Amino acid sequence: MCGIAGILLKNEGSGIDTGPALIDMLDGCQHRGPDSTGFALYEGGEEGQLKLRFHVGSDNEAGDAIAALKTVFDEHGARVIEEERIAGSYRVVVRFSGDLQKFSYAVEHAAKVVSIGESLEIVKDVGGAHEVDDTYDVHLFRGSHGLGHVRLATESDVKPEASHPFWATGFADVAIVHNGQITNYWKMRRRLERRGFAFATDNDSELIAVYLADKMNQGIALKDSLASSIDDMDGTFSFLVSTRDEIGYAKDRLAAKPMIMFENDDLIAIASEEVSLNRLFPGRALDTREPPPGSYRTWSRSI
Amino acid sequence: MVTIDLKGLSTREANEGIREAAARGEAIEVLNPDARHHIGVGVVHAVDIHVRGSAGYFCAGLTDTPRFHVERNAGWGLADNMYRGSVVVGGNAGAIAGVAIRGAEVVIRGNMGSRAGQVMKKGTLLCCGNANFMAGYMMYGGRMIILGESGERLGEDMTGGEIFLGGDLVSLGSDAMETDTAEDEIDDVRAFLDRYDIPFRGSFRKIVNAGKKLRYGTPERQVRSIPYFHFSGDSDYWNHKVQEDVYIKSQIGRYRVRGYGGARELPHLADLAFARDIDPGAVGDDPVSRVAMHTLIGGKNGARPLDLTMPVLIAPMSYGALSRSAKQAVAIASGMAGIAENTGEGGMSDAQRDAAGQLIFQMLGGRLGWNIHDMNRADGLEIYISQGAKPGFGGQLMAKKVTKELAEIRGIPAGIDLRSPSRHPDILGADDLVIKVEELREATGYRLPVSVKLGAGRIHDDIKIAVKDGFDFVELDGMQGSTGAGGAEVMEYVGIPTISAICEAERALESIGRRQDIEIVLMGGLRDGVDAVKALCLGADAVALGTAAIIAGGCIACMQCHVGQCVTGIATQDPEHEKRYKPEIEAQHIYTFLESVRWQIAAITRGLGYDDVQGPCRDDLVALTPEAAEITGLPLCPERRNAGHPEIDAAMERALR
Known part of the structure; x- marks a missing residue:
């Protein structure tokens, strides 16, 4: 139960920056989810370098987790370039060129992974958009695109690791934010597990991310992966997905979850409610569109 | 005209201002609405309210007699439960526009979202653009006019009311059917369009309830009642209650409907x-x-x-x-x-x-x-x-x-x-x-x-x-x-x-x-x-x-x-x-x-x-x-x-x- 937002900037100099824009959009729909807030941000990225973020907790717990992580790094030939602890999280940049899926499953056993990618960094924690920004300095993020999410916990606990966005466990740079409920979750999950994929949570949003990442890994375009997701998944959903180079959306056929978008020469912005879009353009009536039921679309970055 | 600027005001403060002005009979303009929710809810006076921009969810909801004019878009639940009065939206409206209206006139110059007019009872909901999934879902009465495309499953499970469609019919919903139009009905629709200065010269088809799901097929035969104390007694497995249940189901072919609550022994406060x-x-x-x-x-x-x-x-x-x-x-x-x-x-x-x-x-x-x-x-x-x-x-x-x-x-x-x-x-x-x-x-x-x-x-x-x-x-x-x-x-x-x-x-x-x-x-x-x-x-x-x-x-x-x-x-x-x-x-x-x-x-x-x-x-x-x-x-x-x-x-x- 939540609110979602996404933005892709088409050119520089529009006066809008990804980090502050997402903070504003999520603050605008915080009523949809006061428990936790999260961001998936794409900035820079170098070949052969991975940015990793973990939840490690505090004090001794954190020390143990980081020590365990370093052992895994050594075993998999990942060399630490920079590292930083922010609140209960641990951010590290490593040089790595091995099998990413094996590596990510191994680090998952040492600590709770938030995100892995050359460009992607996910920041998420309990509290509102501004609280999370105060801790993690989200407003400093630039980059071409990003997603955001506010969450009201219904079935699972209010914990940082249960908040969104979700990273596609095992695949670099794929993130998702989702509003709704996938009702054939276990069926789909078992299908993917039989093919060797592991899941870090029981959250249906992680499933969507892994489902899409798997398709793309098979060489299927993001757009076509979204098309098949609407056929394969049951339930009510509106979700946004991002990769290093694209963002996209899909909406269920029952149209039970809201989504609205605005596009001009500078950007494409999508959110649960128009009030979030209007935060980017205060005092202006926007020419927005509501995507029809059962529809999907992608946009590629140009900067 | 009273001006209420939402910039710097909470929605609550703005709505208090709107209701007070409306009670005095003054027209109102709302500036910087920025798609905020609940604008103008609860107004019960016949005044004009101009929203200079886009409104969020439930604009004009729970009202009676005001006349709203929304310059651009409106979010979900436009005119929720509105009795009399009107809303004109210059742009698009989100899902469930006109939900549960009881006599209001709702005019959307653009498109409208899914399930428009759900459980509406009276009044007119007009969409000049395209409707969407399940327009008229479970409507009980009133009139819907769609000048563009119908969207899928038009009139799904509608019980009463009429839908006039000027554009293409994508598909009909469950228990909805097309029927003949009468000249005076169409004249009335055109008069409505004229009143709101909407030029449309095309023809209309009319969708109504098909009447196949309004009543249970076979009414339950009345039988002599079993007193509760016997009914819930500490009885044998195939007791009278079970027998009666089977008999009745063998005639009506469905579950039974009855009053009172469960009669099974359950853990309760008495334990x-x-x-x-x-x-x-x-x-x-x-x-x-x-x-x-x-x-x-x-x-x-x-x-x-x-x-x-x-x-x-x-x-x-x-x-x-x-x-x-x-x-x-x-x-x-x-x-x-x-x-x-x-x-x-x-x-x-x-x-x-x-x-x-x-x-x-x-x-x-x-x-x-x-x-x-x-x-x-x-x-x-x-x-x-x-x-x-x-x-x-x-x-x-x-x-x-x-x-x-x-x-x-x-x-x-x-x-x-x-x-x-x-x-x-x-x-x-x-x-x-x-x-x-x-x-x-x-x-x-x-x-x-x-x-x-x-x-x-x-x-x-x-x-x-x-x-x-x-x-x-x-x-x-x-x-x-x-x-x-x-x-x-x-x-x-x-x-x-x-x-x-x-x-x-x-x-x-x-x-x-x-x-x-x-x-x-x-x-x-x-x-x-x-x-x-x-x-x-x-x-x-x-x-x-x-x-x-x-x-x-x-x-x-x-x-x-x-x-x-x-x-x-x-x-x-x-x-x-x-x-x-x-x-x-x-x-x-x-x-x-x-x-x-x-x-x-x-x-x-x-x-x-x-x-x-x-x-x-x-x-x-x-x-x-x-x-x-x-x-x-x-x-x-x-x-x-x-x-x-x-x-x-x-x-x-x-x-x-």
């Missing part, structure tokens, strides 16, 4: 006992005067709380299931006892409003009888999500009870087997619910407590949502709760027992540290003051009595409430039957019963050593059965099974003599 003997010395002759019983419910978030002389309310029961006279009797009794009455589904009558001291007004998915004027004269507002007797299902009112008068209040066609929607058009999740709660608060100036009625199922999750969505209190209903009509199997097997409900709710709220942020009124088969004190011990802040009050007022528990020919005049809409019911006399009986409840609560509270009804706690209870111990976590003490309370009985006898 709990007080941990120690009641001290007769402490009870005394007049315990009521020695125990603090005054209870406030619903003030957690600044609303004016219900002010109760004891922690007891009347459970929600509808005018519809019950006759007007029966509702009146309950209302009178509640007023005499100084407690709160509840409208249930189907609207508020003047007689009920006048008789009840304090009245909670309930809103259900069909929005039957729901309107801003009755909201304004209520003492509390309640969003019904589900009820204990049939969690997850809507109300059922069989055709016999859907009289012309009743249909008029509810805004539906007379003489249908009314199956109320089981879900709300604009509440599809906790996220939408929070916006709905806010709409009710905005429309009534934050004066009234807003509660939620929850039939216990996954209460562990649901109660957390209730507190997070900002409800003031929850009316929590276990599966021993009764109903005027429900599917028999559902009543017997769906839901969780009342004691499980309260214990799960308490644990869930404790687990997130929010117990103090919401109050719980427990109901579901509570019979007397003894049950009430046990419920309070388990953590409830108050209790509600439904069936017990009805029985006090003459119900003979024949379980034929659904048929509509109640011999006592309680569960009927037939004037001949209703004549038998004397509201003033029965009100006295119900009141006397409520006073016995008051006396018992006070006596037990005193007897347990407290002088405040909020004193008794879990330490004062034990469980008599392993099941009840498992559910409640109370110590199992079967040896207390025969520990009666003769002192209480004797004192009660003295008091009533």
Whole structure:
């Protein structure tokens, strides 16, 4: 139960920056989810370098987790370039060129992974958009695109690791934010597990991310992966997905979850409610569109 | 013209300003709306309101007679429940535009989102662009005009009303059909378009209800009723009840509908006992005067709380299931006892409003009888999500009870087997619910407590949502709760027992540290003051009595409430039957019963050593059965099974003599 937002900037100099824009959009729909807030941000990225973020907790717990992580790094030939602890999280940049899926499953056993990618960094924690920004300095993020999410916990606990966005466990740079409920979750999950994929949570949003990442890994375009997701998944959903180079959306056929978008020469912005879009353009009536039921679309970055 | 600039104003402040200006009869312009929710809700004066920009959810919702002009777009739930007046939207409208309108004219110059006109009853909803998925879903009446494409499943499960389509028909919904148009109808549609300066010269096709799903195919044959005491007896496996059930199903080929609640043995408050003997010395002759019983419910978030002389309310029961006279009797009794009455589904009558001291007004998915004027004269507002007797299902009112008068209040066609929607058009999740709660608060100036009625199922999750969505209190209903009509199997097997409900709710709220942020009124088969004190011990802040009050007022528990020919005049809409019911006399009986409840609560509270009804706690209870111990976590003490309370009985006898 939540609110979602996404933005892709088409050119520089529009006066809008990804980090502050997402903070504003999520603050605008915080009523949809006061428990936790999260961001998936794409900035820079170098070949052969991975940015990793973990939840490690505090004090001794954190020390143990980081020590365990370093052992895994050594075993998999990942060399630490920079590292930083922010609140209960641990951010590290490593040089790595091995099998990413094996590596990510191994680090998952040492600590709770938030995100892995050359460009992607996910920041998420309990509290509102501004609280999370105060801790993690989200407003400093630039980059071409990003997603955001506010969450009201219904079935699972209010914990940082249960908040969104979700990273596609095992695949670099794929993130998702989702509003709704996938009702054939276990069926789909078992299908993917039989093919060797592991899941870090029981959250249906992680499933969507892994489902899409798997398709793309098979060489299927993001757009076509979204098309098949609407056929394969049951339930009510509106979700946004991002990769290093694209963002996209899909909406269920029952149209039970809201989504609205605005596009001009500078950007494409999508959110649960128009009030979030209007935060980017205060005092202006926007020419927005509501995507029809059962529809999907992608946009590629140009900067 | 009064200018209200939303920049720098909270929506609440803006709406107060709008309502004040409207009351003075002044036109209003709203600047910098920036798609904010709830703009102009609750206005009941015929003034022009110009929204200079886009509006968010529920713009113009819960209003009567204003004329809104929204320059650009509107969010979900445009003109929700609007009675008279109009809204013109220059751009697009989101999903469920025109939901539950009761006479308003809604004009959307652009496209409209899914499920437009859901449960609308009267008025016109015009979309100049394209409609979307399931336009006219479950509409009961009124007129929809779509100049563009219809979208998929047009008129899905519509019961009444007409849809005029100028563009392409993508597909028809279930139980909708195309029919011939009459010239005067089309003239009328064109006159409407002219009135709003909309040029359209194309032709129209007309969609109406096909009438295949309005009545159950085969009405249930009436049979001699089985008295409840026999019905629920400790019987053999293939007892008379089972046989009758099989016979009837062999004729009608579907589940049965009946009144009352489940008749199975379930863990209940009777499986709990007080941990120690009641001290007769402490009870005394007049315990009521020695125990603090005054209870406030619903003030957690600044609303004016219900002010109760004891922690007891009347459970929600509808005018519809019950006759007007029966509702009146309950209302009178509640007023005499100084407690709160509840409208249930189907609207508020003047007689009920006048008789009840304090009245909670309930809103259900069909929005039957729901309107801003009755909201304004209520003492509390309640969003019904589900009820204990049939969690997850809507109300059922069989055709016999859907009289012309009743249909008029509810805004539906007379003489249908009314199956109320089981879900709300604009509440599809906790996220939408929070916006709905806010709409009710905005429309009534934050004066009234807003509660939620929850039939216990996954209460562990649901109660957390209730507190997070900002409800003031929850009316929590276990599966021993009764109903005027429900599917028999559902009543017997769906839901969780009342004691499980309260214990799960308490644990869930404790687990997130929010117990103090919401109050719980427990109901579901509570019979007397003894049950009430046990419920309070388990953590409830108050209790509600439904069936017990009805029985006090003459119900003979024949379980034929659904048929509509109640011999006592309680569960009927037939004037001949209703004549038998004397509201003033029965009100006295119900009141006397409520006073016995008051006396018992006070006596037990005193007897347990407290002088405040909020004193008794879990330490004062034990469980008599392993099941009840498992559910409640109370110590199992079967040896207390025969520990009666003769002192209480004797004192009660003295008091009533």
